[in-house]
Amino acid sequence: MTDAPSPVVDDPDTGGFWQAAQRDMLAIQWCEACDLPVHLPRPQCPRCASDGLAWREVDGTATVYSWAVVHHPVHRAFPVPYTVALVALAAHPTIRLVAHLDGAPPLREGQRMRFFTRSDAAGVLLPQWAPITDSAEGV
Template sequence: MTAGEDERLLPVIDDPDTAGHWAAAARGEVAVRTCHDCGTVLHMPRAHCFSCGGDDTFWRTVPGRARLYSWTVVEHQVHPAYPVPYTAVIVELEEPGGVRLGGYLPGRPELRADQPMRVRFENLGDGTVLPQWEPVPGEES
């Protein structure tokens, strides 16, 4: 990751294990790495299946729906590009279950455990698109 004093920290979008995730985000999709042989979701993404040992993996597009798993409000600024307060969230995808992803919300939104969340894609303008997560308006858990 690289950043100047006023630039956002950026993911490495050409890493062989995670590039498919970032390519999907650039298309406005959420994708998880999956074993073609046995169907196991490989999260954290890796080239070889930990379940069957296969190496035939692919990126499967999944719905951009999740439930809020955890969150914390950051009150102490640690980088100039991230003004406080902001909220770091961890969501668990509804499909496939068990996959957790992180995200960022500005401010101190009112949140509750298991709250329905949806993906929102943040285009940073340099070819990098970040999947972020926000509460689904009007939906109760």
């Protein structure tokens, strides 16, 4: 099996996200002028046009917004089946991030998820998501 591609952790647009992951943190770009979370990352705030953007750590809990189970292999580094999910951050529900889950876990809309990191073959920590299971959720 071939290793999956590693992210470019010093990319000028998304580097802050990947650098935070190297510290086991989840970070989102934020406008320092008007306090707007800016996602997808960009060079200026879409609200006030400020270029004063910074990366801030955010809470690593989310809920499942949507998902699809992939059965057709597109890259040998990603054996099928696997699940691609869109998760909405709990503290900022309009911010949605993509999640990759091994296999076909039983997901449902609104299910709680938690952020964690996992090392790839090159030693880069990759952001990951996993379902939160507890008796209160009944899962």
